[in-house]
Amino acid sequence: MTAPAHTPPLPPPPLTGSARLWGTLALSAATFMNVLDTSIANVSLPAIAGDLGVSPTQGTWVITSFAVANAIAVPLTGWLSQRFGQVRLFVASVALFVIASLLCGLAPNMTLLIAARALQGFVAGPMIPLSQSLLLSSYPRALAGLAMAMWSMTTLIAPVMGPLLGGWITDNMTWPWIFYINVPVGIAAVMVTWGIFHQRETEQRALPIDSIGLALLVIWVGAMQVMLDIGKEHDWFESPWVVACGLVALVGLVAFVVWERGEDHPVVDLALFRIRNFWAGALATSVGYGLFFGNVVLLPLWLQQYMGYTATQAGEVMAPVGLLAMVLSPLVGKNIAKVDPRRFATLAFLVFALVLWMRSNFNTQADLATIMVPTIIQGVAMAFFFIPLVTITLSGIAPDRIPAASGLSNFMRITAGAVGTSVTTTLWERRASLHHAQLTEGLHQGHLPFTQALQGLQAGGLTPEQALAQVERLVNQQAFMLAANDIFYASALLFLLLIPLVWLAHPTRAASGSADAAAGAH
Incomplete structure (x- = not known):
């Protein structure tokens, strides 16, 4: 029986x-x-x-x-x-x-x-x-x-x-x-x-402990996080340490997935990925958050290292990002039951793309107001980002699986933030090296503007060495600005490419989808 x-x-x-x-x-x-x-x-x-x-x-x-x-x-x-x-x-x-x-x-x-x-x-x-x-x-x-x-x-x-x-x-x-x-x-x-x-x-x-699944999780996640942290410092896969961490993470992940799929009481419920709204929503959230977080790290770095801002000033530039989010989030929350959340998420990605396109047009003469305007507008995207995507991700999931679904989607988001930071800062430095090489190609003693610039600086009281150092500083500033513009522009395009992913999810209403499941999470 x-x-x-x-x-x-x-x-x-x-x-x-x-x-x-x-x-x-x-x-x-x-x-x-x-x-x-x-x-x-x-x-x-x-x-x-x-x-x-x-x-x-x-x-x-x-x-x-x-x-x-x-x-x-x-x-x-x-x-x-x-x-x-x-x-x-x-x-x-x-x-x-x-x-x-x-x-x-x-x-x-x-x-x-x-x-x-x-x-x-x-x-x-x-x-x-x-x-x-x-x-x-x-x-x-x-x-x-x-x-x-x-x-x-x-x-x-x-x-x-x-x-x-x-x-x-x-x-x-x-x-x-x-x-x-x-x-x-x-x-x-x-x-x-x-x-x-x-x-x-x-x-x-009283669920049994999946000790092998837990051990594999510790191994592959730990190896991946260490790889992301030491990668830039050790020139990524030029380093045997980074390669070793990458291989351990990859093999560990494959072993983890194989083991968890056959386990009766897995530490992570991978069966959630069979639900289309879960994987589409979680993937869109993760990639979007990775792009957002990478750019949140990049902008203050550029301001502090190449625009002369102090840490406190750079923080003040970033602070208004939450103003419109705080105003609009309750409005989004109240209307999420009446509007298809995929429409709200689409608006978020469009506004993120607009903000990053605006930043891709920055130059070294950008004043505080120019830098602040996209930051303030970004608050609109933030308000329309999380709520609709969480609604999509958790829709149709049984109440007793909500904590597992939320934990897994948050794990993907946190990991994407770490990946976004590493990729963004690495690409920024590599693009800056490329732009630096392009900017210095024509700078030589026979180049008239370069010669005039050096003479002008020396006439201002600088030694020849100091004049060359000043030119190098200006070239560096331009190179890193152009590299930041490249990252902002590419991020804008990636946000646009995320829009079709959201529409792969089934239509849902918060009142009948995730809200039912979420409100019944207990």
Whole structure:
């Protein structure tokens, strides 16, 4: 006699009034704190490396250790949430994140700091997918879009705010405070979340541990993240270390996929890729986010290294990116049930393409207003990006699979962000070398404009060597500006090419598709 199929219990009703408001604030604060920590340490690396007596290159492991551990933990969310319950897992993740943050700030040497950052990244893994799932379960189906609007603002604005806040703290306080600021936020989030959600715990199932699948996941994700981190520094596949990491990642990935497909209780539910809306939505989100994040990294680098901006000024240029996103996201959320989300996503990609085309026309005389206008317009694209794509990705997925689907799609997005950063910065430097060679081809002593420029500089009081150095600086500035223009233009074209991918998904309405599943995630 066959056992009856497992039927999950009915989800609790949505929250109302102040409980929903405080629940939303607590979940959003925890998500913001998590995403902020992926970028807040970037501008503080020189200070951290100097204080702990290591080279800036060794200091980059502060970033890598967090990224590797986080990328491994995120796709485990589905399995862990079934094993321990979504509320318990989320609260434990935030509490452990606070402890890890405290350990980071107290670390007396680089070894312990890297270990604490790895712990911080690992325990942070389930926070974003579960905050998404718990938030959606707090709202009625008609308001699921609004819930996603609140969630998406934290995940889009935090990466931009990270370098700005990290730079200010490093300049005005000491670097451990970039970690200490998590402590009060995390404690408040734990208390409020547990107080509101502890009676809404999900069903727990004693699932066996897929130890081989977990080991393969650790191997291939770890190798891939290390390859992305050390690639540029070691001239990519010219280095045997990078080649070795790449091969380990590739073989590990193939072995992981083969093993997980035959496993009864896999750590990652790869069967989700059989759902067209999931793979189309997750792929569009990942590639779009990779392009967005790569350009978020590139613009401040160009401003600081070749346009004379300080870290704080570059951060201020990036800050307005969230203004229109904050205004428009609630409107998108309220109307997502009435409009085909594929139309909204198409608008996002068109606006991203417009913004990047505008940036591809920058020159070295670009003033603050010229640089700021595309940044402000980008807020429109950000508002229409996450909410529709999450709606498409999660549509038609059973409620008990939402955490697994959210974890897997977020893993793809985080990985794409790392790939986007590595590819963008590498291509920028290579295109700059090409432009530098082209610009200097005609510069020789018999070239009249070049000779006149040198004479003019020497007439201004510079020595011949100083005059040549000044010309070299100007050529470098032009080369990197032209290289940045190339990256912006190519990114604009890629955003346009993403539009057909969105339309491969089946039509869905938030009220009857993902919202049904999302609101029933418990």
